[in-house]
Amino acid sequence: MERLLPDQVEIDSLIDKLYRQEAGKLIAVLTRFFGAEHIELSEDVVQDALTEALSNWKVNGVPENPSGWLYTVAKNKALNVIRKEKNRKAGTSDIAHFLDSIWTTQPALDYFFSEREIQDDQLRMIFMCCHPAISADSQIALALKTLCGFSIKEIASAFVTCPENIHKRLVRARKTIRDHQIQFEVPVGNELEKRLKAVQETIYLLFNEGYNASGGDMLIRNHFSDEAIRLTSIAVSHVAIKSKETTHALLALMLFNSARFAARTDEYGNIITLEHQNRLLWDRARIREGFIHLQKSHPHQFVSKYHILAIISSYHCAASSFESTNWIGILHEYDRLLEIDDTSIVRLNRAVVVAKVEGAGQALAQLEEIDDLNDYHLYHSVKADLQTQLMQYLAAIDSLQCAYKLAIIPAEKVLIKKRMANCKKKIQN
Amino acid sequence: MKDFLLIIKTEGSVWSDLSPDALQRHMQQGGQYISKLMEEGKLKNANPIDKGSRIITEEKGTIKDGPFNEGKELVAGYFHIVATDIDEAVAIAKGNPIFEDIPTQIEVHPLMPVGGE
Known part of the structure; x- marks a missing residue:
């Protein structure tokens, strides 16, 4: 068979990709054979198969169908393990015995690896x-x-x-x-x-x-x-799960949020807040897919945390600009969310929206009622934002200092520094 | 669902009597048949019987063992399946492609359920 010329870097990156793509599947199917208590064995066998693939391909080149090759190696290793495990009387699954009979070995490998x-x-x-x-x-x-x-x-x-x-x-x-x-x-x-x-x-x-x-x-x-x-x-696509509404809602939520991923940072890795994001960078296909799942979640008949968060996210995705966002609609959803999930984090996020609808003063008052988020950098960051809007620059700098101490990601620290500098400029003017 | 034991008896052996071509087709069709049973969740086990069977008999108070004397008929293997009733088990047995390759008899035995009914 014609094989591609091996190139160290190429093989390494191929293996990485292959591993990410296939390891989970192979570990799952092997666990079906070995039984839940032997999950580590499945992980080891897949790791072995990969290592074997890597060393073989370095010498012989990458085969035409690397996945298929990997599956064959994994199947053979599974056979060896089952036959060895049997001797050790290890507990195995209800299908492991199929690999003990020559009538059923091949059909079982074909069927269970389908x-x-x-x-x-x-x-x-x-x-x-x-x-x-x-x-x-x-x-x-x-x-x-x-x-x-x-x-x-x-x-x-x-x-x-x-x-x-x-x-x-x-x-x-x-x-x-x-x-x-x-x-x-x-x-x-x-x-x-x-x-x-x-x-x-x-x-x-x-x-x-x-x-x-x-x-x-x-x-x-x-x-x-x-x-x-x-x-x-x-x-969400599996027949074993009958009521899928909440799972559809969760999927919609994640699709909406991840659609905005590319717009969240600039080319230097600096964070761009929702207000300043270039909405043309949002992934339209993902947003569309999000709406399909939102519809399948039947948001008018079912209520869950994921339903409400998905609806909120859909308002953001549907808005052509920050200014034209339906803040009243979003606030209404946050009120519904508080009814089923009254946590400080929800109240913090709600305060941001309150600022849009009822003004920063109102939002700040509500924020100050939250007493258990003092260790959370975003609490101070949001507070600083509201204080800036109210032109309380000295207080804002204090809040930003708290946020700076608590933030971990360098990009976040950079953003906080920048905002601090802006506040100082305002005071000087 | 009830358990059934299907005992496959053949006249001669597929391994020695079939041409390589026919044997290859036999294995392929047999594999598909078994795959289908697996897919439907009806197969518990299936095993061919190896050479070297022995038979234990009692004669005048002594228990003896000796070679399993087969005539031209030989026990080729067994299937342990589950089916809703004996009719379905019979239908499954009838579907075995081995009938196309070699003179075959399949015994269909219902297994006694635990606890009885």
Whole structure:
């Protein structure tokens, strides 16, 4: 077979891409074979298959169908493992025995590695990673590692922590899976509803880790949001999930928010606030897709946090300019949100809108009633913004100083500095 | 859903009696048949029987074992399937493509459910 000339850099970047694309799928299907308690084994086998691919391709060139090649290696490794595991009497899944018979081995490999089954397995994996018995930070780490194909090193640098820490979270997650005998399956009946909520929570958390990056490797974190969208797309298109309204709402919300991604920073990585964003840079196709899912979420019949947040985001996406935004509509949605999710963060975001509708003075008064966000840089940042609007420049500088101390991302610090300088200029004039 | 054991008996062996061409087609069709059962969630297990079977008999108080004496008929393997009733199990057995390749008999045995009915 004609093979492409190997080039070190090319192979490395191909492997990276391939790994991101296929690792999650392969780990999911292997876990179906090995059983939930052997999830680490699946991760190792996929890692092995990749390493083998890498060293082979360096010598022989990249095959025409790299994915297919990788799948074949993974299948063979799975066979070896099952046959070895059997000797060790390790617990295996209800389908592992198919690999013990020559009548069923090949059909089982063909069938369980098929596109449709892999989709099912990824959904099973989503439910397993987002099991409420696993702590939130472990859930995220496990999902990033097993579903999204990130390495421990990448996850650690995204969360500004050491690899050992991420490793510990993964160990804890796997231990919880064993201790609670969490099954590799999509729950049914009443349980499904409850567990789906947990899945949505985790995915939304993952999305926000990418969207509201509070530090860490931005290149990696930017992928988090896309991965969250991909995982939600799997859930929303799956027949096992009957009531999909809230999942559609979550998907719409993430599509709307991520559509504005490219406009949020300038070429130097500086943050551009919504007011000053170039709306031509917003991803129109994504926004359209967001509206399709918003419609499918039946926002007039169903109410959830995601429905309301999606509607708010849709108002922003629909506005041709900051000035022409339907602030009254948005404020109305925030009032509805407070009824079901009365948190300080919601009140903080609502205050920004109150400033647009009822004036900065009113907003500032409401902001000062919030007493538990003193450690949150955006609280001080919003406060400073309102104080600036009210021409209370000295107070604004105080608030910006608080925000500066609490902010982590350099781009955010730069923005705060700039605003401080503006306030000082106003005082001098 | 009930469990059934299908015992496949053939006259001669596909491995020795079929031409390489026919054997290849046999394996392909057999694979598709098994895949379909898997897909429908009806297959619990399927295994061919290897050479070297033994048979244990009791004769005048002694239990002896000896080679399994097959005539021209040989036990080729078994399927453990689930089906709604014996009729469906029979229909599944009838669909086995092995009938096209070699003289075959398939016994369809309902397995006794745990707890009984």
